[in-house]
Amino acid sequence: MVTQYYKDNDTMTQNPLERARAIQRPTREEMLQRTPSVQQFWDKNHDLFQEAWKEWEGTGAPKPVLDSSLYDPKLRTAIEQAWQDPSKETAVRDLWKEVFPGVYEAQFFDPERLSVLRDYLESVADADIPLRPPYGISLNRGGAMLDKRSEGYLAAPNFQTFYQDLMDVYMRPISRLLFPDIVGYDTQTFGFSIQWQADADTSLRAHTDASSVTLNLNLNLPGEEFSGSGVKFFDPRTRQVAELSFAPGTALIHHGSVPHESMPITKGERSNFVLWLYGDHGQIPRVGGEPPPDLCKGALDTANSAERRLRPVLRQSRSQETKHAQ
């Protein structure tokens, strides 16, 4: 009885940051197996972790400031002009180059400024507040859920402001310019960070995303080299296959329905944000209809079987995210 009194008393006197840091966490095994206790852990502590992130921002050393100076100057200027004068939005479109059928590339972040974002993510990793890594993909240090619909997300208010701008000011209008068919299927957002490491999570088999559009943003610094870890894309109609690699701060954007595969990383690390847009109730557009079955043979056999395996996982993951947000 006395012990219980002191325990409760300690809890009362600790601030949210201290309580979040002291909390007993699910084991890696439990997280991988997604046991019900893991879900309960995130549900039960949702408000506590939000408060802890808020407190973390104002505690200790000043955190790196995330603002529009992180974006590539050409992209930022074009986006800002387009918001002021929509007739100038073609300047945004012109910055994107189609590097594979339906896959576009552009310089997105300013490589010289990326260290600010990377320093921020390092300080997040050091914050010692429980963060939920993306399910089914990675449980390494660099993985975190970014969107408030996701349990265990990175709830630091300044980061959320940056993330919302990234989605609303940049990703959605860019996506609508490049892929007009997604209009009406882009109200919902989802995102995670991931760090591919040569000695940990090295690849992701061929799959499609349950998104209307996927934006894959590289966060590697200039000179921070890695080997392997390209993204292979498959064109179901032509059977064309190409492996694309990331330069620091570049982005690839494509319909979620374009089959793709992350190739093994053999040396170094690759840091990325992966961001999705999709519609209410998980709706996504049918892009040109499904490919005829006979065209799916050959080069796409692997992709298709992997898609069948992975799609339920991603859908389930996302439906849980959605449920959590409601």
Ligand SMILES: [Fe+2]
């Ligand atoms: Fe993907």
